[in-house]
Amino acid sequence: MTSRCVAFVANRGYALTSSRSGLIRRFLDAGWDVILVTADDAESRSLCASGARLEPVIFRRGGLAPVSDLRAFRRLLAIYCRWQPALIQHFHARPVIFGNVAARRVLGDSVRIVNTITGLGRTFAGGRLAARLAGWGYAAGMRRADAGIFQNRDDYRLFLERGWISDGRAWLIAGSGVDLERFVPVDRSHRSDTAPVVVMLARLLRQKGILEFATVAARIRERWPDAHFLLAGEEEPAHPDGLTAEWVKAQEHIEYLGRLADVRPVLAEADVFLFPSRYREGLPRVVLEAAATGLPAVAFDAPGVREAVLDGETGCLVSEGDVDALTGRVTALLEDGVRRRAMGRAARRMVEESFDVHAIEDQYLSIYRDLGIPI
Numbered sequence: 001m002t003s004r005c006v007a008f009v010a011n012r013g014y015a016l017t018s019s020r021s022g023l024i025r026r027f028l029d030a031g032w033d034v035i036l037v038t039a040d041d042a043e044s045r046s047l048c049a050s051g052a053r054l055e056p057v058i059f060r061r062g063g064l065a066p067v068s069d070l071r072a073f074r075r076l077l078a079i080y081c082r083w084q085p086a087l088i089q090h091f092h093a094r095p096v097i098f099g100n101v102a103a104r105r106v107l108g109d110s111v112r113i114v115n116t117i118t119g120l121g122r123t124f125a126g127g128r129l130a131a132r133l134a135g136w137g138y139a140a141g142m143r144r145a146d147a148g149i150f151q152n153r154d155d156y157r158l159f160l161e162r163g164w165i166s167d168g169r170a171w172l173i174a175g176s177g178v179d180l181e182r183f184v185p186v187d188r189s190h191r192s193d194t195a196p197v198v199v200m201l202a203r204l205l206r207q208k209g210i211l212e213f214a215t216v217a218a219r220i221r222e223r224w225p226d227a228h229f230l231l232a233g234e235e236e237p238a239h240p241d242g243l244t245a246e247w248v249k250a251q252e253h254i255e256y257l258g259r260l261a262d263v264r265p266v267l268a269e270a271d272v273f274l275f276p277s278r279y280r281e282g283l284p285r286v287v288l289e290a291a292a293t294g295l296p297a298v299a300f301d302a303p304g305v306r307e308a309v310l311d312g313e314t315g316c317l318v319s320e321g322d323v324d325a326l327t328g329r330v331t332a333l334l335e336d337g338v339r340r341r342a343m344g345r346a347a348r349r350m351v352e353e354s355f356d357v358h359a360i361e362d363q364y365l366s367i368y369r370d371l372g373i374p375i
């Protein structure tokens with residue numbers, strides 16, 4: 001293998017800067033050409049300052065978009081033909097589905113392809129046709145890859161059971177990891193005498209649980225009028241499941257902070273992390289980042305989420321859609337500071353033991369080496 005070029009393909013730059021920048025730096029430090037195949041945004045451009053090169057592609061997020069998908073596919077063909085990478089790492093649904101077909105058409109067996117399934121999102125919630133099309137796409141993409149990495153056991157089992165990937169090419173790596181030097185434990189012992197603060201970080205999508213967050217906030221503020229429910233996250237105006245910032249701002253019981261460049265300050269002021277998502281997460285990094293600061297979480301028992309929250313140890317899980325139970329668990333934790341802080345300490349230990357970003361990077365590099373990539 002003579003090429004020393006690697007391509008990282010993702011929906012947008014944030015997906016690469018937030019948890020894969022260390023992996024990218026390892027290739028750059030080893031003298032590889034690193035190509036970022038993603039959106040032309042501030043995050044992807046920031047990685048170019050370190051030596052990576054950007055090849056912009058627009059991947060539509062959510063819903064059927066045949067015209068946009070065709071443009072993205074053609075763009076992938078051109079990029080792979082130009083750079084002739086030895087390794088292509090795909091993240092997210094559309095890069096996986098279209099990128100594998102494009103890579104094999106242009107490069108044949110000369111390239112190693114690794115796909116990471118970062119969650120299935122609305123794939124199997126959009127009706128039978130959407131689920132069937134997604135299944136065909138995943139099957140076509142994954143069968144052309146050399147390795148598939150899954151972030152939770154539910155997705156891992158689903159792909160194996162449906163025959164979309166063979167057991168010998170499937171790997172389970174829990175999440176994208178957390179930078180434990182950036183997300184450090186916070187001393188919250190002083191918060192017993194302050195107004196309670198509950199935080200949620202998520203894109204403004206219905207399935208992310210924004211409506212449930214607002215409902216819990218309204219119920220709990222009947223008892224604690226001074227309680228603060230803080231929501232931070234970006235809009236997804238083109239997403240079929242999206243909510244507008246104007247709608248969120250109109251909810252009298254929650255405070256909308258917009259998209260934050262750094263979530264650590266708001267996590268440091270929180271008592272509980274609330275995550276009522278029914279979206280099929282890979283393994284929600286925001287829950288792990290909150291846990292790394294010593295913050296317990298209350299969430300629905302959904303795929304991916306159940307591996308980020310250990311029920312009764314690092315937080316509480318309730319049945320999907322059970323807002324009454326969700327409200328009850330948040331209330332119980334706000335009433336019991338001793339238990340809340342004990343769960344927070346356990347959450348930090350869990351992240352240290354299982355989700356250190358450097359350990360996750362080492363697992364990725366091990367897979368690449370097994371495929372013959374000299375890194």
